[in-house]
Amino acid sequence: MSKNINILTAAALIALASGNTWAATTTLDLAGPWRFALDREDKGATEQWFAKRLDQELKLPGSLQEQGFGDEVTVNTAWIGGIVDRSWFEAPQYAPYRQPGNIKVPFWLQPEKHYAGAAWYQREVEIPAAWAGRRVVIHLERPHWGTTVWVDDRLLGTNISLATPHEYDATAALTPGKHRLTVRVDNRMIINIGANSHSVSDHTQGNWNGLVGALKLIATDRVWLDDLQVYPDVANRKVKAVATIGNLTRGAGSGVLKVSAESYNAGAPHRPAFREVPVKWGTDGQKVEFEYELGAGAQLWDEFSPALYRLKVELEGRDRENRCQDEKQVTFGLREVKRDGTQIAINGRKIFLRGTLECCIFPLTGYPPTDPVSWKRIIKICQAHGLNHIRFHSWTPPQAAFEAADELGFFYYVECPSWANGGSSVGDGKPVDRWIYAEGDRILRELGNHPSFIMLSYGNEPGGKNQKEFLGNLIKHWKSLDTRRLYTSGAGWPMIAENDFHVTPAPRIQAWGQGLNSRINAKPPETVTDYRDFIQKAGAPVVSHEIGQWCAYPNFDEIPKYKGWLKPRNFEIFRDSLKARGMLDQARDFLLASGKLQALCYKEDIESALRTPGMAGFELLDLHDFPGQGTALVGVLDPFWESKGYITAEEYHRFSCETVPLARLPKRLQENTETFSAKVEIAHYGGQDWAAAKPTWRVRDAGGKTVAFGALKAGPLTTGTLTEVGEVRLSLAAFTTAAKLNLEVSLEGTAYANDWDFWVYPAAAPAPAPAGILIASTLDDQALETLKAGGKVLLAVPPAHVKGDELGRVQIGFSSIFWNTAWTRRQPPHTLGILCDPAHPALAEFPTEFHSNWQWWELVSRSHPFILNDAPAGFRPVVQVVDDWVTNRKLGLAFEARVAGGRLLACAMDISTDLEHRPVARQMRRSLLNYMAGAGFNPRAELAADYVRSLMQGPSLMQKSGAKIIRVSSAEPEYGAENILDGDQRTMWHTPWGDNAPRWPHEVVVGFNAPLEIKGLTLLPRQDKNRNGWIKDYAVYLSEDGQTWGAPVACGSLAANAQLKKILFPQPAKGRFLKLEALSGFDQQPFASLAELEVW
Secondary structure, eight states: OOOEEEEOSOOOOOOOOOOSOOOOOEEEEOOEEEEEEEETTSOTTTTTGGGSOOOEEEEESEETGGGTOSBOOOTTOOOSSOOSOOGGGTOGGGGGGGSTTOOOOSSSOEESSBOOSEEEEEEEEEEOGGGTTSEEEEEEEEEESEEEEEETTEEEEEEOOSSSOEEEEOTTTOOSEEEEEEEEEEOSOSSOSOTTOTTTOTTTTOOOOEEEEEEEEEEEOSEEEEEEEEEEETTTTEEEEEEEEEEOSSSOEEEEEEEEEEEOSSSSOOOOOOEEEEEEEBTTBEEEEEEEEOOTTOOBBSSSOBOOEEEEEEEEEEESSOEEEEEEEEEEOBOOEEEETTEEEETTEEEOEEEEEEOSOOTTTSSOOOSHHHHHHHHHHHHHTTOOEEEETTOOOOHHHHHHHHHHTOEEEEEOSOOOOSSOOSSSSOHHHHHHHHHHHHHHHHHTTOTTEEEEESOBSOOOTTHHHHHHHHHHHHHHHOOSSEEESOBSOOOOTTOSSEEESSSSSSOTTOGGGSHHHHSOOOSOOOOHHHHHHSSSOEEEEEEEOBOOOOOGGGGGGOOSSEEOHHHHHHHHHHHHTTOGGGHHHHHHHHHHHHHHHHHHHHHHHHTSTTOOEEEEEOSBOBOOTTOBOOOSBOTTSOBOSSSOHHHHHHTTSSEEEEEEOSOSEEETTSEEEEEEEEEEOSSSOEEEEOEEEEEEETTSOEEEEEEOOOEEEOTTEEEEEEEEEEEOTTOOSOEEEEEEEEETTSSOEEEEEEEEEOOOOOOOOOTTEEEESSOOHHHHHHHHTTOEEEEEOOGGGBOOBTTBSOOOOSSOOBSOTTTTTSOSOOEEEEEEOTTSGGGTTSOOOSBOOGGGHHHHTTBOOEEOTTSOTTOOOSEEEEEOTTTOOOEEEEEEEEETTEEEEEEOBOOSSSGGGOHHHHHHHHHHHHHHHSTTOOOOOBOOHHHHHHTBOOOOHHHHTTOEEEEESOOOTTOOGGGGGSSOTTOOEEOOOSTTOOOSOEEEEEEEEEEEEEEEEEEEOOOSSOOTTOBOEEEEEEESSSSOOOSOSEEEEOOSSSSOEEEEEEEEEEEEEEEEEEOOBSSSOOOOEESEEEEO
């Protein structure tokens, strides 16, 4: 093994005798035509295809699929990647897309050709005579995935790295003359690193097979510089360098390392003093460690001044027979990254990580670019939106990405290419464990010098019972190898003591599974909440995991952009569905309205993090769209990093950059008897302190007119901190009509500014119905007679009485869809905000834009949209709801029509209850009634009375009887027993899962207002295409007091399917309490689940 030599001071130079001519490192490019063959039957190795001439031809670098080779996609295509919603394989609406010649899948971008298996690539190479006696290496920058290499008939070896180049020593095989080079590439799951890992799955890059990036032969002397690592010492303005000398001569030798450096991109160049380091090496080479002083004029690297140095080390020496020469040049930055309390610091300055994910999304090629120009484009787009880092989710980008980030002052959080979950795990002794160790070591060696590379973890959201111990030991291992960056266990979890920082989803406004119970959907809008309590208890800096995930409607104008081998067949399916519903003409409006809401949601997510004292950062999911996992349109940019047209980079930058004014509004919705107040802070993470910032504020009305302004506390802003600069207070008494207002805070003399909408409403009592208007909650006889007489009816339907469809009632929230409904098993909300015409006279007294804004929270949080699929073609609601693109239903919160000879305006928002405390609902009611009272209320569309009735349903027996949960044996958080009474088929009760999950039996007790005679009940199993927790054996009990139960009134076994189960009691029974006891399930799992329970 190599021995370390520590050389910290200069020594006498070794004299070098004359000898053979020295030769520099030279290369031979392998790009161009290659021959190839597909090995579908995996017989190439046994039949020795390396020894024969392959027939077909393609070009490398590249993939075989992008050049038209592979198989047609069928219903039986073996994808890599999970498919949660598998309805495509059986649902009637997808039948046209399962037909040969018209296969279209909704899961991800669809390859024109698919191939998973071995493929063989071959070409001739001619080694020049000048390479005789030299070391020769085959360099394949980015294969996908495993390679096996032969030269002529000689096997050189295999490599299964997904992150670093595959290199093969071919010294013995590639002698001067012509040779046959054969590379077998296998893109199957060689090691189970997790089928959803973005390094291998079909979700994003597609499972391509090929060789991309630099393909070349490298010739060096047989004694060469094999590696050069640079470890900055910022405090002392020097670096420690570790050079590895390789040796194939079998002889010892000595020489000198000539060391020089130069900064090259930060104004005046800086050239530290030249140094020579004497070296000796043994038969197996040598590691040489030395220090190199940069001096007092050394330039530091950070996001604001990314000064880079090129360190050049030249080896000159000889052994007993030959002279040797080699040169290695690396780029580095004088940079250190450390923990500073709950924050992260670069060169002692606290930073705030404002990041987005990159999930290997490159729709034209599938594979990532290997040139710095392409990466600079992406980074500059991120910077234009105020961001300063990217997290690479379960993959590692190529060298060019780091070169670009180094030059632009951009941070990277890199992951080993694994998402070991959903069929994979870490810490259980599987091959993936050893692979992660090896892959991490390769990443650190290949990419460790880059100053942009500041964080590393195993990968994403690990599975495995032993994950904490395994990942803790992995972090210790990495720290023993390389101190140049921070390490954490994994993105998402676990939070363990070994972590330098935590990446956790806890501090964000919508957690997985929260649905309509999240802060953004369940609580009135405000800008006060932060995560300081969590941060202080975390024990290490906290970066919020995958915040956002807010969706917008598909941009069908994007379809022509996909000119490569990956096609948006998912968009074609969604577009066909919208066209079938008669709403294709609204596609652009749906995009813009949902996009405006999406941007509002992201702004609040980001500001919640920025206003948290001591927080380390956030990572968005995402700045750009994610095409896989059922189609997650979570970006304000499309997969090409291009704008979708509803928010500019400049607008985004205002709330996500290095210096952001923040206002804490206790409420956004106020009455004119109140005083508006907002404490103002500045989150400043710029390159230096400000000596005298001058913050000002201004309030404008909807027309842009200033109604109030003032100055806040001027003074210093310390970088890395949150500084309070005063409070804005404004009496609202002057606003006698409903108004939207906007508070803007800016820093005088700079472009830094931010703003917040808020609303003021009259505090007057609810408006009575004007003469001639009947307000009804259902289309009963009185309402119908009024219409038949030519009268006017405001049909204010209680949301609980709005009818759903086979999916249940539409679950609308204020926010847009979280991630997507296909991957989350239809977690609510199921909608993407409202769409309306602000100029419609029905909304004349209700200040609004065409899209959702925060004032709509009060209305949509108490609503269930009408499903208007069967309304006449062209029928448009007054207030429309943008549905999930998977279902594309025509939804409305308010519509008008002529019905039975009269005029009707129907409203599915609660504008009837608790109006003294709900000024927004009160204002909507007033606006609708005043519109109906005027001459302009003259609907053009006609609807049949029976159709209007079909949009509603009466209360169920459970609702009439006041059913409520009295107790439950156990429940997983967010999956409480109340879900079985909510009338929503998509929610459920689920007992806890995990290592300590309670065993059978499980029970839930329901109480009624009064004793109830019951003939039987219906049970609806969970409806998310997951059988976990389905109940098999059951018993039902009734009781008068909820304590004494007696014998069961019914018991039996249920069928193992998701269909509604009807249980008929032997005879009607009476009780005030009902207990359902779940005795067993269909699998070995201990938990129970149930979507709905109803009595009859």
